[in-house]
């Protein structure tokens with residue numbers, strides 16, 4: 001099992017590490033497994049990190065990061081040399097990409113908080129797509145939204161962003177503790193296992209393993225492109241300020 005350092009140290013973009021395993025990924029590219037990692041593997045609607053893992057003589061470009069059976073695989077290519085198990089290395093995450101992903105992902109939470117604040121609490125969140133090419137959040141359930149609801153929601157998000165409140169993450173011991181912090185607890189969360197809770201902007205808590213902005217003002221502006229109920233679902237498409 002890889003120690004997931006990004007969970008407790010979300011803002012660590014450079015770290016020392018140790019090679020635990022090397023090999024070939026399913027598509028033929030090389031992979032590297034570390035004892036602990038600061039690289040975020042794709043999941044929860046958030047894209048993977050990219051970056052570099054290097055020792056004094058070896059340099060490895062991390063193109064893709066995947067999580068499988070408790071292990072984080074850094075998939076990519078060697079620029080020079082090849083690692084040996086036990087090598088001491090430096091991990092360097094591409095900060096620009098991570099920060100964009102953290103902003104897109106946090107904006108998804110913000111949309112959710114905004115909808116809740118405006119009274120649409122019966123919509124059940126089922127999917128988040130926090131990728132740069134057309135991010136959205138999707139809910140089970142439909143609602144009759146008023147005219148120009150996009151503008152109304154956007155104004156609520158502006159208000160929360162302007163409060164400049166921070167985010168905090170901590171671990172609770174079991175699913176039953178989640179109800180203290182979170183309005184919605186997904187079915188897939190296992191019983192009897194520690195779960196990470198993230199509280200954003202002094203508002204709502206979410207069980208979440210993603211990475212987040214430090215405070216709401218980092219989001220600058222979130223545009224609501226469309227809120228649409230169709231076929232039993234509601235989708236909210238949003239966009240960040242460029």
Ligand SMILES: [Zn+2]
Nearest residue numbers: 198208209210
């Ligand atoms: Zn999150």
